[in-house]
Amino acid sequence: MGKNQFFSGSFRSKVTVALVLSLFLIAAISNFLIYKFSYNSQFEQFREELKMVTQTAALVIDPDILMQVPLRGPEGVKSEQYKIIAEKLLQIKKVNSQILFVYTMGRTDKEGVLQFIVDPEPRTPDKREGGPTAYPGDKYDASRFPEMSKAFESPSVDKRLMVDEWGATLSGYAPIRGRDGKVVAIIGIDIGAQDVYGIQKELKRRAILVLGVGMLISVVLGLLVSKRVTGPVEKLEEATMRLAAGDLGYRVDIKGTDEISRLGESFNKMAETLIASKEALQDYFYRIVQSFVRVLEAKDSYTKGHSDRVAEYSRQIALEMGISVKEADMLKRVAELHDIGKLELDEQLLNKSENLSDEEWRLIKEHPVTGEEILGPVFLDKRMLSIVRSHHERYDGKGYPDELKGDEIDILAQIVSVADSYDAMTTTRAYRGPLNKGGALEELKKNSGTQFNPRIVEAFLKVLNREGE
Incomplete structure (x- = not known):
């Protein structure tokens, strides 16, 4: 009898452990998919919005004045044409507090090498001696940044954070066209790495929190009858896959007051948070476009x-x-x-x-x-x-x-x-x-x-x- 009880207890323990491990694995995979999707989704949207801002900013620059800037290093900064373009670039930066640097560049005779035309901040922020400069005519090795060279054809954005002598940034580029439609230069806008890291950090915090909740719930559910758990878990799995596929409006419907129903509520709240974050980002860039309307009315x-x-x-x-x-x-x-x-x-x-x-x-x-x-x-x-x-x-x-x-x-x-x-x-x-x-x-x-x-x-x-x- 004791053996039977032991066997029964051992079997129950194995079932409980197997259920706990299965649920935790589902929670971990689901959490990873959601985190990956959320980060990629927000990062891609961030890139698209940066491309739009850069493309719009290019329309504000007068190509004729830009091409009259003398490319003579620090001497070129004193020209009237440089001051006009620099003022425009500073206005663009003022509109968006996330912009770290904004500048214009042109081609040189050497493949993969561009030259600065106007950068209103031609020295690094620390102004260290011997550091890089961006005076008119200063050369820049663009071969490290494939998206920068593509900008002479169409607007583009770096696919990941890039590092150079100016620091770690995510940069958007757009062509500046002359009145004949030909590209005469490009404009670049750099967003500081901390803004991208901020998105990643917040999503990681949420992912860890959800994973912790998932672990706790997995242990509790492991003590319950597996039959009651199967249906709700399948709903959560389906909801996770729908969310990972981009359906942010999907909501899971799990009745009850137990732990898994609360996990469903947490899932729905997280989905609502993602939508709110997306809408907030759209609203932010909507206000940027509004500011360009003011620029238009000033014209x-x-x-x-x-x-x-x-x-x-x-x-x-x-x-x-x-x-x-x-x-x-x-x-x-x-x-x-x-x-x-x-x-x-x-x-x-x-x-x-x-x-x-x-x-x-x-x-x-x-x-x-x-x-x-x-x-x-x-x-x-x-x-x-x-x-x-x-x-x-x-x-x-x-x-x-x-x-x-x-x-x-x-x-x-x-x-x-x-x-x-x-x-x-x-x-x-x-x-x-x-x-x-x-x-x-x-x-x-x-x-x-x-x-x-x-x-x-x-x-x-x-x-x-x-x-x-």
Whole structure:
């Protein structure tokens, strides 16, 4: 009998140990997959956002002034052209506190060697004697950084942290094109390693915490009946794989009040934290793009405040038409950036008072598509991008860039079109004076059914009439 009891106890112990080890192994693998996915996902998003920032920053640099900077070492720093470009670069750095260095470089006759053109901080932060310098014309061995050389073809970002004599950084590069479309130089933006390490450190902390909780729960579950455990564990396994595959919205549903149900709750909370982190990162870069809208409005003195007014008009029209508050707020957010594509246009063109030539008009008509390309990494929602692309389409199909008509145009893009046109009519432009409110209203009515959707015009008239009461 004693032997039977011993055998029974031994078997139970083996089952318990096997269950504990199995669950712990699942928890460890799941935790590793989540950590790996989370880090890779956030790092890749960080790279994409850095590429977008660098690409947008390249549009701010005047290529003609840049190529006039004398490449004569410290003497070149004294030139007026150097000071103009350096000021632009410092403004870009000021907008984003994460930027460590920002600079421009050009090719040399030697393969794999570039030369600095403008770096507003040409010495290392410690200014040590004999340290590297980045004065105009100073050479730099770019053969160590393949993504840097690729930037003369298209925007690129280092695939990992890189180390050189300036320190450990993650760098983004983008071409600076002349007015003929040819690449004349590149711009580089370096992000300090501590920002990347910060993401890694936080994810490691969470991974260790989850692993510890998983270990504790594995021991507790090992003492329970394996039959009760199988179903919930399979749910957790499926949820882990879904999350690792990129489905951040997936939630595990485990009923009960025991340890494994709490693990399910912890899993759901962790998934929510990942979504919140992703949204916070998107919001951060959204604010960066907003700052570039301010740069655009500084280029065109006639449109100061235009984006904010169009955004507020758009939101009020949407609410008047019965669109939800959430969707109206999203529309306002996108409408603030509807003209971001004009960053690529020359300041003289934006402020030209004479009639535009065919070529100038062609360049103007490209800004909705350019805006869509700039905002692609920030707004992953296709509808949000379509608002930027289609805000110059007409109800009768004679707009641009796609000549869509009627219901082919997203209703939110049609709302921005009406708001944009009204604000343009009632403000001073380089080529004409403003219309008064009554004159602008008559224009809206006159073009209702041709340029504008009649329902939107009707809703906007109600909004404006309420303002006048």
